[in-house]
Amino acid sequence: MPRILVVSPPFLSHARPLAELGRALRENGAEVWFACTPPFEQLARNAAAHFVPLAVTRNANTGVAEATRQDAEEAARLVEFLEATRQGPLRTLVTQARHRRSDMLADPDGVLDELAALDARLRPDWYLVDQLSYPVTLALHCLGVPYATFCPGHPSYVLSGPDAYFGVPYDWPEALYPAPAELSELLSAARENDALFTALFDEFVHRRAPARPTPARAFGLTSPYTVLYSYPAFPWLPRLAPGPVSLFTGHTVTPSSRLDEAWRKRLEGLRGEGRRIVLVALGTFLSTRDDVLRTVVLDHMHDAAVVVAAGGRSHRLADLAVVMPSVPQQALLEHVDLMVHHGGNNSFTECVRAGVPALVLPFSAISSPSRATRSARARVLSPTRTPQSRPRSVTPSRPCRSRPAHGSPSWPTGSVSTGPDGEPRACSRSCGSGHQHGRPNGLRHRRIRYRATTPVFRTAPAHQARTTR
Structure with a gap:
């Protein structure tokens, strides 16, 4: 059976759907490991997945952000964010753009070192990573291992082209449309972040993995194989990023329990x-x-x-x-x-x-x-x-x-699916023979399927297969 390591940021709204995907994968034949901070271990247990502690960012939200223990700097940023919400969505987005420079790539060396150690110990066949966990995606890119991307929010989080910028909505409701000067401020902050993070990624890859290609854009770095969108396939969505297979789960919620x-x-x-x-x-x-x-x-x-x-x-x-x-x-x-x-x-x-x-x-x-x-x-x-x-x-x-x-x-017809379990069944698997938990010379025909027809974890091309390091 394939071994999949799900890497989650320590935020309940992200960890819960990732754990649910882990459950669906496990129920269809995969050995699933869930990596997150200790407060989220119970999510792994609920999904009957193995748990391994891993911190990929300094901030956290275990259910109520205000009550989650944070260090002083992260707590101050949370207060600033909440104050910005009193001035409206545009000011909130600008504040978030400024905060990204401090909290989205806080310790990329530490994340790479920990993932490299986990990779050597667990030998996963695939990783599943949150699109917004940029240090994790950067680390997996440097390690040269196959991974699928989970998009936890609107599909535009995965940049579709050079005119798209992370943190700038692709569309605005009429009630919230900003003034031109405000929108220009947000776009300027997003462009600055785009250039800054791309330069940081470039320097990091050259320093830690010089044999690996440098990403053209930091926020555009995503799986070349598969992107799973926790979103309905509405007909009015913007164009998607070219290249990877795009899968829409409709939602990624756990089966609803009955009210007590x-x-x-x-x-x-x-x-x-x-x-x-x-x-x-x-x-x-x-x-x-x-x-x-x-x-x-x-x-x-x-x-x-x-x-x-x-x-x-x-x-x-x-x-x-x-x-x-x-x-x-x-x-x-x-x-x-x-x-x-x-x-x-x-x-x-x-x-x-x-x-x-x-x-x-x-x-x-x-x-x-x-x-x-x-x-x-x-x-x-x-x-x-x-x-x-x-x-x-x-x-x-x-x-x-x-x-x-x-x-x-x-x-719209067809926009709502039954979630990660798909129809008629979730992530049904079709694994190649001869699998062993070790570093294969090349990934054989080994894949997990969604709705029994579309591959979630596609076979990596031979030139990108995992190699012994």
Whole structure:
């Protein structure tokens, strides 16, 4: 069986879908190892994967960013980011662009050294790496080992051409479109980052792996074989990067568990006399914005029963609704009529999967909700300029007590799949004979398939096969 090492950054919103992909691969014949920081070991255990500790970045988010232990410098950047969200999405994106110079390539030598040691010990046949873990991708490029890329957000994270820049949305919702001067500032910061990181990558490859080619663009470095997008294959997506096979899972969420008895009784009480139920959750970082949560409940949900995931700010909102630090979001989506979220990819795709309309308040995740409004199943408002009237266009006129099992018919046909397990089965494998856990002279016909037809991990060309070092 093939041995696959899944390398995850220490962020719950990234680690959870990567662990779910690991589960699907393991259930279809692969030996899966999950590499992340110790707080995420349980995700590996839940996926029945082997766990190995590995830190690939200095910052982290184990579920509620504000409550996650950080060093002083990372904590200060988190505060600056949250303050920037009060000035709008454009200022938030510019702040993130400035922070990338400090937190996205903090210790590339250390990451390469640790991965090289893991590679020598585990001898993986393939790696699966998060597109946003640039030091990991750089290290794997230097090692010359085959890897597949997982894109955890909008497909435009994988740059499609010379006119695309990481951190600049390819499209903007009408409610958020920036002034020309603001957009020019963001584009300038992104271009500076592009040039800076490309120079850093060039220097690093020349110093640590002089026999390897230098990437033309740092943020354009991705798997030459396969990119897995945790996103529906909507017809309005921008063009994709040429070269690798592109696979759309639709979503990468774990199978939804049933609500426990306490939640079922709570929802029965909220439903009351035909009341609609609205779920409000702004993600693991932005639940800190309890001011926005309060505005949403007070000014937009007058006649609805509201459930709020408020992180560490639950005590500040207890007078308004059913407020919890965290909620079983996937299970709740089968019972609610509307969700209010921040445009994060997991919430966005979970709503698509469950067929739940959404009111989206993007703080920095712009691209995912932008064109989704074409489906008439979502509406985007500015979190800093929220009008004082309830958005009736996205709120059902009556409670929605049932919906299709996998997505809403209002979404484009074929855009919603059953996730990493595919149809009819996930990542079915077809492995070549004679496999041994060692450094093969060349990768034989060995691949894991998605939907039984499309190779996820394609056979590496002979000239890029793994060699003994």
